[in-house]
Amino acid sequence: MEPQIRTLVDISESQASLSGRADIVLERARWASYIFQRFDKKRTMKIVDAVANVAHSHAGEWAEQVVVETGFGVVSHKKLKNEFTAKPLVDYYREQDLVSMRVKEEKKIVEIPRPAGVIFALIPSTNPISTLNFKIILALITRNSIVISPHPAAKKSCIDAVRILTEAAISSGAPEGAIQVLETPSIPLIEEFMSSPKTNVILATGGTAMVRAAYSSSNPAIGVGPGNAPVFVDSSADIALAANQIVTSKSFDNSVLCTSESNLITLTDVDKPLRKSLKNEGAYICNNNEVVQIRNYLFHPNGFNVEALGRDAVWIARECGIRVPKKTLILVTPINSIGIEEPLAREKLCPVLSFYVANSPKQAIAQSRATLRATGAGHSAVIHSQNERMILDFASRVECYRVVVNASCSLGASGFNTNLAPSFTIGTGFYGRSSLGENLGPQHLIHWTQIAYNSDPSVAFGKFNELSLSLDGPLPRSPSDGVPGSPKSRRVDTTSTSTSFSIDNVNREELRKLIAEELKNVLKK
Amino acid sequence: MSQEKIDFLERSKTFWNPGKTQDWQDMGIDLVIDHREKYYLHDMDGRRLIDVHLNGGTYNLGHRHPELVEVLKAGTSRFDMGNHHFPALARTALAEALAESAPGPELRYTAYGSGGGEAVDIALKTARHATQRRKIVSIIKAYHGHTGLAVKTGDDRFSKLFLSEDTVGEFVQVPFNDLNTMEDALKRRDVAAVIMETIPATYGFPMPEEGYLPSVKQLCERYDTLYIADEVQTGLMRTGELWGCTKYKVQPDIMVTGKGISGGMYPIACVLISEKCSGWLKEDGFGHMSTMGGAELGCVVAMKTLEIVQRPEVRSVVHFISDYIRSGLDEIMEEYSDFFIGIRQHGLIMGLEFSHEQGAKPVMKYLYENGVWAIFSALDPSVLQFKPGLLMTQSECEELLGRVQIGIEQAREEVLGVRNRRSIH
Ligand SMILES: Cc1ncc(COP(=O)(O)O)c(C=O)c1O
Numbered sequence: 001m002e003p004q005i006r007t008l009v010d011i012s013e014s015q016a017s018l019s020g021r022a023d024i025v026l027e028r029a030r031w032a033s034y035i036f037q038r039f040d041k042k043r044t045m046k047i048v049d050a051v052a053n054v055a056h057s058h059a060g061e062w063a064e065q066v067v068v069e070t071g072f073g074v075v076s077h078k079k080l081k082n083e084f085t086a087k088p089l090v091d092y093y094r095e096q097d098l099v100s101m102r103v104k105e106e107k108k109i110v111e112i113p114r115p116a117g118v119i120f121a122l123i124p125s126t127n128p129i130s131t132l133n134f135k136i137i138l139a140l141i142t143r144n145s146i147v148i149s150p151h152p153a154a155k156k157s158c159i160d161a162v163r164i165l166t167e168a169a170i171s172s173g174a175p176e177g178a179i180q181v182l183e184t185p186s187i188p189l190i191e192e193f194m195s196s197p198k199t200n201v202i203l204a205t206g207g208t209a210m211v212r213a214a215y216s217s218s219n220p221a222i223g224v225g226p227g228n229a230p231v232f233v234d235s236s237a238d239i240a241l242a243a244n245q246i247v248t249s250k251s252f253d254n255s256v257l258c259t260s261e262s263n264l265i266t267l268t269d270v271d272k273p274l275r276k277s278l279k280n281e282g283a284y285i286c287n288n289n290e291v292v293q294i295r296n297y298l299f300h301p302n303g304f305n306v307e308a309l310g311r312d313a314v315w316i317a318r319e320c321g322i323r324v325p326k327k328t329l330i331l332v333t334p335i336n337s338i339g340i341e342e343p344l345a346r347e348k349l350c351p352v353l354s355f356y357v358a359n360s361p362k363q364a365i366a367q368s369r370a371t372l373r374a375t376g377a378g379h380s381a382v383i384h385s386q387n388e389r390m391i392l393d394f395a396s397r398v399e400c401y402r403v404v405v406n407a408s409c410s411l412g413a414s415g416f417n418t419n420l421a422p423s424f425t426i427g428t429g430f431y432g433r434s435s436l437g438e439n440l441g442p443q444h445l446i447h448w449t450q451i452a453y454n455s456d457p458s459v460a461f462g463k464f465n466e467l468s469l470s471l472d473g474p475l476p477r478s479p480s481d482g483v484p485g486s487p488k489s490r491r492v493d494t495t496s497t498s499t500s501f502s503i504d505n506v507n508r509e510e511l512r513k514l515i516a517e518e519l520k521n522v523l524k525k
Numbered sequence: 526m527s528q529e530k531i532d533f534l535e536r537s538k539t540f541w542n543p544g545k546t547q548d549w550q551d552m553g554i555d556l557v558i559d560h561r562e563k564y565y566l567h568d569m570d571g572r573r574l575i576d577v578h579l580n581g582g583t584y585n586l587g588h589r590h591p592e593l594v595e596v597l598k599a600g601t602s603r604f605d606m607g608n609h610h611f612p613a614l615a616r617t618a619l620a621e622a623l624a625e626s627a628p629g630p631e632l633r634y635t636a637y638g639s640g641g642g643e644a645v646d647i648a649l650k651t652a653r654h655a656t657q658r659r660k661i662v663s664i665i666k667a668y669h670g671h672t673g674l675a676v677k678t679g680d681d682r683f684s685k686l687f688l689s690e691d692t693v694g695e696f697v698q699v700p701f702n703d704l705n706t707m708e709d710a711l712k713r714r715d716v717a718a719v720i721m722e723t724i725p726a727t728y729g730f731p732m733p734e735e736g737y738l739p740s741v742k743q744l745c746e747r748y749d750t751l752y753i754a755d756e757v758q759t760g761l762m763r764t765g766e767l768w769g770c771t772k773y774k775v776q777p778d779i780m781v782t783g784k785g786i787s788g789g790m791y792p793i794a795c796v797l798i799s800e801k802c803s804g805w806l807k808e809d810g811f812g813h814m815s816t817m818g819g820a821e822l823g824c825v826v827a828m829k830t831l832e833i834v835q836r837p838e839v840r841s842v843v844h845f846i847s848d849y850i851r852s853g854l855d856e857i858m859e860e861y862s863d864f865f866i867g868i869r870q871h872g873l874i875m876g877l878e879f880s881h882e883q884g885a886k887p888v889m890k891y892l893y894e895n896g897v898w899a900i901f902s903a904l905d906p907s908v909l910q911f912k913p914g915l916l917m918t919q920s921e922c923e924e925l926l927g928r929v930q931i932g933i934e935q936a937r938e939e940v941l942g943v944r945n946r947r948s949i950h
Contacts, residue, residue, distance in 0.1 A: 003621035003633075005832075008614060009600045009825050016595035020833075027918060028838040031845035034919045176841040478844075478851035480764065480871045481732030482724075483772050489732075489870055 018192045025180055026198035029118040029145035032177035036143040037115055040471040041099040043173060048090055048140045050172035051165050055133045056086035058164060062129045065157040070125055072310025077253035078129065081424075085133035089422050090141070092415075098142050098442055101469050108453035108461040112469065113446045117200035119146040120193050122214070124206040126256035126310065126349060127424055128154035129161055134424040135203055136165055136179055142445040144200075148181040149190055151206065159183055175474065194219060201445065205425050215433070222444060224425055225432035227258035228347040228376025229409050230368035232394055233266045233274055234361060234385040241406070242384035243277030246353070249408030251282070251329040255351045256310040259380050259413035259426060263338065263345055263371045264355045265364050271357045275332075282329035284313065285355075286322070291333045291344070293320040294352060299343035313351045338370040347375045361390060368398050378432025380404065380413035399431045401438065415439060526555055527570050533557060553890040556898070561588035564914045564921060566898055574898040575925050577913050581726055581758045582785040585915045586833060593788040596829040597822060606820035610811075615824035622828050623797055626835065628754075628768045629776035631799035634806055637819025641757045641783030642670025644794035645720070647813050648779045649674045652718035652751045654812075655802040660716040662707070662750075665698045666904040668727035669720060669755055669781075678720055680904060701725060702734045707741055711748040718751040718779070719744075723769035726758040729885075729908030730869045730876035738773040751778040751802060757794075761785040762834040762915055764872040765843050772871070778802050788830040793823030839915055846917050847872045853926035854911075857933055864937035875911040876902065881940050885909040891939070892932035897925060 011017045039047075063078035101112045121135040132148055139146035150158030162181035169179055182189065190210075194202055194217035204214035204223035211223035233242045250261050266274055275285055286294060297320045298305050308316055313331050317324040324331070330351040337356075338345040344354045358364035368381060382404045383394045395403040402420060404412035415422035421439040429437030436444060453461050480486035534557070537546040549556065559569040564587050566574045579585060586593065607613045620635035627633075636651070638644035649661055663669065663678035670676070676684045677696040684690035697716070699706040710716065719741060724730050745752045754777035759769030761782070766772045768780070779802055783794035798806070805812045833839065851870060854877070858865045867878035879885055885901035888909050892899055902908040913922065937943070 003624040005622055005625060006618045008618050008828070009596055009603065011592065011595045011599050011829075014595050014599070016591040020590075020592040024836055024838040024842070024916070027916065028842050028845075031842055031849075031919055034849075035845070176844070177838070180838075475848040475852050478847040478870055478872070480772060481869055482735055482737065482871065484735050489868055 013188075018189055019196070022189065022192040022196055023198065025147055025182070026118055026120075026193065026196055028177035029147055029180060030198055032175040033115065033117045033143070033145040035175040035474055036145065036178055038472050038474070039099070039143055039173075040469075040473070041097055043471075043473060044099050044140070044143055045094070047169050047172045047174045048137060050168045051140060052086045052090040052137060054165060054168040055137075055161075056083055058161065059083040059086065059129075062157060062161050065160065066128055066154055069155075069157050070128075070153050070310070072254060073126075073256055074253050074312070078127075081127060081130035081253065081257075082133060084416055084422065085130045085137070085424060089134065089137055092422050093141055093442055096442070098446055099471075101464075103464045105461065105465075108455065108459075110451040110462075110464050111448040112451070113142075114449055115143045116220075116445050116447070117144060118198060119144050119201055119203055119445065120199045121146055121148050121203040122190070122206050122210055123148060123150045123154070123158055125151035125153040126258075127253075128158050131205055131424045132158055132161060133165075136162075138440070138442045138445060140169065140174070140178070141442045144445055145175075145178045146180070147193065147199075148179070149185050149193065150181065152185060155183075155185065173474070191217070194221075203425060203440070212433075222425070222427075222434070222436050222440060224434050224436065224440075225378060225428035226347050226375050227260070227379035227426070228262045228345075228371060228374060229259060229380045229382060229400075229413070230263045230265055230371040230398065231261040231382040231409060232364050232368055232384070233264065233270055234364070234383070234387065234390050235267055235269055236386040236390065237270070237384035238386070238406070239270060239273050240277050240280075243274060243281050243283075245384070245406070245408045247278060247281035247283050247329050249410040249412075250353050251313065251351045252408070252410045254310045254312050255330075255410075256349050257410045257414065258347075258349075260349075260410040261353060261382060262347055262376070263368075264332070264353050265338075265367050265371075266355075266357055267361065267364060268357055268359060278332060282327055283332050283353075284317070284324045284328045284330070285332045285334070290320070290322050291335070293322060294331065294333055295344050298348060298350070298352065299346075304346070304348070308348075308350045311350055316350060316352065338367045339374065345371055345374050361393075365394055365397050368394065372399050372431075376400070376432075378428030378430070378434060378437070379426060380409055382407070382409040382412070401427065401429050401431070530555070530557060530570055533569065552886060554893055556893070563587040564917055572896070574893070574896050575921065575928070577897060577899045577911055577925065579912050579914060580784065580789070581910075582761065582763055582912065583787065583789045585761055585763065585785040586788060586830065587914055587916055588789060590788060590790075590833070592833060593790045593826055593829055597790050597826050600822050600825035604821040604825060606817060606822060609814065609816055609818065613819075613821055615821035615828075616819045619795070619819075619824040619828050619831075622831050623782075623795060626767055626831060627797050628771045628780065629799070631776070631778075631801070632780060632797040633800055634798040634803050635819075636796045636798060636806070636813060638783075638794040638796065638815055639792050639817040639820070640670070640672075641781065641794045642672035642675045643815060643818060644757075644781045644783055644796045645669040645675040645678070645755065646672045647796045648753045648781050649678075649718065649720065650813060651779055651796065651798055651802050651805060652753060654805040654808075656717040656749065656751060658715055658717040658750075659695045660697060661695065662697045662699060662710045662716050662719045664701045664721065664725060664728075666701075666728040667698070667720070667722055667725055667755075668904070669722070669757075701728070701731055702737050704737065704740050704744070708744055711744055711750050714748050714750075716748065716750045718753050720753040720755060722755045722757075723759040723773065723775075724871060724874055726874075726910065727902060727904050729878075729902030729905035729910065730871075730874055731905075732869050732871060733773060738770070738775045742775045742777075745778075753777060753779045753781065755781050757781060757783040759871075759874060761830070762839060762843055763874050763912070765840065765847065766872075767835060769871070769874075785834075786827045786830055787823060788826045791820065791823040791826045792817070793820060793827050795819075795827070834915065842917075843873060843915055845919075846913055846915075846922055849919065849922050850875070850913055850926065853922070854929070857926070857930045860930075861933055861937050864941055865933055869908070873913050873915065875913075877909040877911050879907050879909070879936075879940075882907050884936070884940060887936040887939050888933060891935040892929060894935075895928040895932040897928045897932060
């Protein structure tokens with residue numbers, strides 16, 4: 001008979017147990033971050049690159065796993081997102097040094113980067129791998145530790161991926177515990193992590209409830225609200241191009257990106273040609289009855305039907321009893337109003353795009369604002385137009401922090417095909433009850449200690465340009481005396497010493513040797 | 526000292542232990558531990574101390590660890606000590622958990638004592654029964670407890686006092702790290718067991734030389750003697766591995782664990798017994814009896830303790846603490862190298878060596894004055910036992926090192942009568 005581990009007295013639901021479990025994970029992360037902060041740029045980037053390479057090479061495999069586990073999304077699109085949040089993300093930030101100090105000669109200021117410490121990161125089910133790639137790489141670039149809390153619906157894929165990324169990080173020199181994953185995420189446990197004084201910052205991407213909980217946790221948090229992007233096609237737009245961009249974007253990964261177009265708003269003179277172009281691109285325009293069916297299917301009295309999340313257009317049409325051509329990419333639902341009475345004007349994380357025709361640009365902009373009043377404040381919007389005045393008026397009136405022009409919003413707002421910062425955490429700013437208005441980047445995960453001199457021109461500034469921070473790297477491994485092959489204890493040689501001064505010299509020499517050895521070992525790996 | 530404490534110490538002398546109470550006062554330690562939590566002791570006069578004595582690892586996880594308090598409380602709604610005559614749910618469950626995590630697959634059975642000494646007695650009796658030999662070999666200055674047999678394996682200071690020393694030559698002691706003498710003691714093939722602290726604690730943690738412990742085990746095998754590992758202080762992750770003997774690649778025939786396994790919450794000690802030594806458990810299972818040995822509430826706490834120390838996070842935190850404290854101590858040693866002359870270390874088991882033969886006593890005193898509680902080695906007072914907890918935070922460790930630096934500086938001043946040149950590093 002084999003021995004079994006049996007729990008006679010189960011305390012797993014108790015407060016003591018929950019906080020005990022959170023505490024040890026966070027404490028390990030804190031230790032790791034303490035060591036990590038001793039790393040210089042070179043050592044740091046070695047880890048970052050190793051992790052990005054592994055993430056990149058697993059992009060396809062993990063995309064498949066997630067689609068199997070969650071039952072939604074498009075493998076080839078997820079693969080793209082997973083790749084995008086690996087090597088290209090690192091390359092985007094490669095030249096931005098967030099590790100070394102910077103000297104601002106003209107301001108007589110020196111700035112020293114101070115990593116946040118321990119990041120607690122929530123991962124949504126919609127973009128699990130890309131979000132965890134993104135958050136892990138941001139954490140590593142800034143020498144922070146990170147604890148990943150996966151969405152239960154994508155738990156297995158996330159845990160597997162984090163394990164592999166962690167191995168890559170550790171074997172390229174990251175401190176053990178720099179990346180960890182919660183294997184049994186439950187609401188009470190997550191709350192424990194969020195409210196622990198050992199968590200330095202929470203990165204909350206996911207449902208509104210979670211984001212609000214993060215902000216209520218008493219810890220610093222960067223949480224972002226939902227999207228619901230209005231897309232305005234005005235009379236000056238290249239209609240064929242606009243239709244192409246909209247359909248591609250809306251069908252990308254079956255529309256699980258929070259940046260994907262949600263409400264198409266156009267003008268009377270564009271209505272017909274736009275419908276035609278949309279059809280050409282693979283959109284199915286629903287009739288009035290079909291709109292009713294889709295509305296009833298997608299929106300239940302208590303909200304969006306999660307069954308539809310990330311499903312493809314044909315699947316949804318079938319569920320609604322609508323016959324559509326097999327190659328249909330998106331379903332377009334014309335609506336007559338945008339506001340509280342029209343649920344289809346809200347965020348729809350599936351390839352259903354509502355379609356509204358306004359009488360004037362003024363009305364179109366007003367309805368775009370109305371869209372974001374329903375949901376998605378502070379998030380994203382798109383305009384297809386050749387008219388800069390129109391673009392400016394639109395952008396300055398809609399309450400959001402990024403407006404993509406003549407491009408796909410899914411990919412544009414998250415920086416794939418614009419020069420916005422590549423990001424899977426889109427700051428919804430003050431409009432969207434967030435502390436962050438731009439795309440999350442590594443710069444948000446550190447603060448700077450500023451050394452400031454008297455501004456009076458007669459006071460000289462220090463000579464800092466020849467200096468750099470003392471970044472000593474990992475600590476030497478402590479001895480396990482008597483264990484073959486382990487580092488040995490050094491002892492002061494009491495016989496050969498006459499003055500304490502020479503003892504110091506002996507010690508320093510030995511210390512130097514030890515450090516050299518340690519370095520050799522690290523470099524060998 | 527408050528009047529309240531003065532009065533209390535009088536009562537302690539009158540009703541509890543006059544000698545022990547007075548000895549501490551003489552050494553300049555007026556500690557009366559009142560409230561305690563995490564790695565902190567609060568003296569009854571309100572002073573806070575960082576505990577790096579931990580009663581030899583009893584408080585590995587800190588004082589009153591919340592999960593242990595919780596499981597003990599929850600346990601009382603179902604269990605009490607239990608009836609030691611009968612098959613018992615908690616005793617068996619803990620035995621299984623121990624078998625699962627034992628240093629070798631043969632260590633299947635667990636017998637229970639209420640403390641380490643009793644467990645050592647059980648181990649020695651078990652070895653005698655299994656080999657039908659009487660002799661026991663232990664290490665000079667070893668410490669295995671003060672019960673009937675255990676006390677005979679240790680320093681005779683504690684046995685002679687009670688006229689309990691070995692008089693018939695059944696208990697032989699040999700020096701640590703000396704294989705020749707060990708072999709001489711075993712050669713006659715009349716030794717039941719060698720009992721070995723993996724790292725002798727009360728002796729100040731002299732470290733086994735490379736190959737020493739495995740060679741002792743080999744000698745035991747050659748002369749049909751059993752190897753008993755006393756893991757009372759070295760077990761439960763202090764070395765960065767659950768059992769210290771595993772680090773030295775020794776699979777004992779019998780293993781004793783105590784102190785830390787209790788979580789410091791409910792007394793219990795355990796003897797793991799391999800199949801080949803388990804004869805008496807079959808021949809006469811009532812052979813060793815102990816009403817409180819393996820009390821079921823103790824088992825419940827011990828299972829939780831075992832579970833906590835085996836969490837993967839704990840292992841890496843232990844490594845961090847070991848490396849961090851070590852590099853901090855190395856710096857302090859460099860600064861006071863005419864006084865603080867060496868560090869013995871295996872993970873979180875550390876002995877700090879001082880150049881004076883009683884040097885650890887003033888260090889203890891000055892650490893105490895600086896808010897740190899660490900104890901000198903009773904059997905080698907030049908060495909300070911230094912045992913940081915398994916779950917210490919970086920800031921706690923940093924604070925500890927800061928206080929230790931000042932304490933050692935002051936002790937050095939007293940012992941060597943010199944002021945330190947403030948060196949610039
Ligand atoms: C190595 C060792 N073995 C055994 C014991 C005895 O344990 P107890 O005091 O619980 O009887 C001790 C106690 O200090 C010890 O350090």
